[in-house]
Amino acid sequence: MSNIKQKFLKFIISFACIVLISACSQTDKPSARKNIAGQKGIDVAIVLPLSGPEAALGKEYAQMIKLGLSDGAKTKIRVTTYDSSNPETLSKSLDKILEDGVDIIIGPVYSEETKAVAEKVKGKGTIVISLSNNPVLADKQTYVFGHAPMRQLEQITNYFLEKKHQNYITLLPAGRYSNTISKILKDMITSKGAALARLEFYGTTPEDLEKSLRLVSDTVDTLNENDYELTRPVILLADDQSALETLLKHAQKFSLDKKAILAGDSRIDLNFSEPITTTFTGSLNIVNFDLPARSAQLGIKHISFIHTLAYDAGRLVGNSIGSNYSKTKFVEQLNSAEPFHGASGAIGFVDSIAQRKYDIIKKENGQYKSVSNEGN
Incomplete structure (x- = not known):
């Protein structure tokens, strides 16, 4: 009887995670998904290279971000992935993101792509959590989450x-x-x-x-x-x-x-x-969160530091959204003096630039x- 209860509990938890995080492909239409069963959710866009020579790594980072979002989410989050493999593709992705009124962008990795994203969303209300480590790109809307x-x-x-x-x-x-x-x-x-x-x-x-x-x-x-x-x-x-x-x-x-x-x-x-x-x-949280085994289940053979950063970016966003999304509260949470304890270390933002204590x-x-x- 005890085993049956445990199996049923695992099923309920798994089902809850699936409902909480809706992972969508680039061809999905977020505008058609604004309300599902009467529930309003938060739209998060993942912007990474999904085609071209860096597609394999980009897809792995996207998987880690989604895993982090699932672990940190406290409300319904709809996730859509967008390609940033070249300037033309990135521009089309950003047009679609703004058209659909996406609340938060996670990515890209590199400075040039992050600069393009920051310029495009400026004044639009969308918050960007970039995996770049270029501090020059940081402003009130764009948070630089990478590390040197x-x-x-x-x-x-x-x-x-x-x-x-x-x-x-x-x-x-x-x-x-x-x-x-x-x-x-x-x-x-x-x-x-x-x-x-x-x-x-x-x-x-x-x-x-x-x-x-x-x-x-x-x-x-x-x-x-x-x-x-x-x-x-x-x-x-x-x-x-x-x-x-x-x-x-x-x-x-x-x-x-x-x-x-x-x-x-x-x-x-x-x-x-x-x-x-x-x-x-580093941080022992990479072991405490069981990331090596969980990423292996996703087909990721080796976790680099950027894989860990990607996971932390998702988990931080999910954790900071709270049960009811408010841009003001979300930004306040990001700017909080209380550090976020991620798999890559204790993290806080100073002037929108991530500071880590390893x-x-x-x-x-x-x-x-x-x-x-x-x-x-």
């Missing part, structure tokens, strides 16, 4: 400096951007009396990557021999997923996670058959633990 990876590197570097780690190594892809990052990190590290012992810039070939990891491993061995305070060196990594996957496999080969601390932003949270110990910025997370033997308030 450099902020994560700065926070984790400061964390290890506070823990009195004295030696640092940067392991970054060759290029002008990495030179800039290394200069910023060097200034941070040396200003606290610590040392940036090596700046290693690697090339793109497997041979280049292995050579760089061997040089870093040799440097770590030398530092450990000469460090009388027994604080392990910190290796700071940052790159895209494919490069980091190769780097971490080489790091395992040289046992770098045993004789040094591998640290970076949330992109280094990768899964291997032989677990590797890493420390990174946890420092250690992943060891496949298990996550927050070490923000602990030693290492």
Whole structure:
């Protein structure tokens, strides 16, 4: 009897979620759906690339936004997805959005598309939550929800400096951007009396990557021999997923996670058959919300930080709408001093720009633990 009740309860919950979030394709006609069974709902538009070379990722981000909306919704929300794959398509999408009187737009990801959206909706009453990280685009109608990876590197570097780690190594892809990052990190590290012992810039070939990891491993061995305070060196990594996957496999080969601390932003949270110990910025809510398993059910093989941002954007919007939508109350909620605790960290807006406070997370033997308030 107990099992029957549990199954019935799960059915009711699932049915409620389906009713609460109406996920529609681009060809739907929101104007024909303004009132369903006498219920007035909120119209939310998701604006992402749904065709062209970035369509696969755009559709994944849209799925994560819808999942977040479903988790956060307190009232009926009608969701329509619109294509932003090129300027002409985006313009047509925005015409349709304004024609249908959409209340809230989530997206796009990039600055140029966000600029076009912001200009089009200005003075129209529609609120935009963009996944872009360009602060210049922020205004009273357009909220910039993206993040800059450099902020994560700065926070984790400061964390290890506070823990009195004295030696640092940067392991970054060759290029002008990495030179800039290394200069910023060097200034941070040396200003606290610590040392940036090596700046290693690697090339793109497997041979280049292995050579760089061997040089870093040799440097770590030398530092450990000469460090009388027994604080392990910190290796700071940052790159895209494919490069980091190769780097971490080489790091395992040289046992770098045993004789040094591998640290970076949330992109280094990768899964291997032989677990590797890493420390990174993020939030344990990604595990608490069961996002890896739930996204896998949606066909998403790997959650990047932008996937997590997309989920948070949806959940924040759903949570901020409340039981009865009012633009004024919605904006007040977004501007609230009380942070929103998302899967990507504690989030608040200052001048319509998202500010995040990350946890420092250690992943060891496949298990996550927050070490923000602990030693290492």
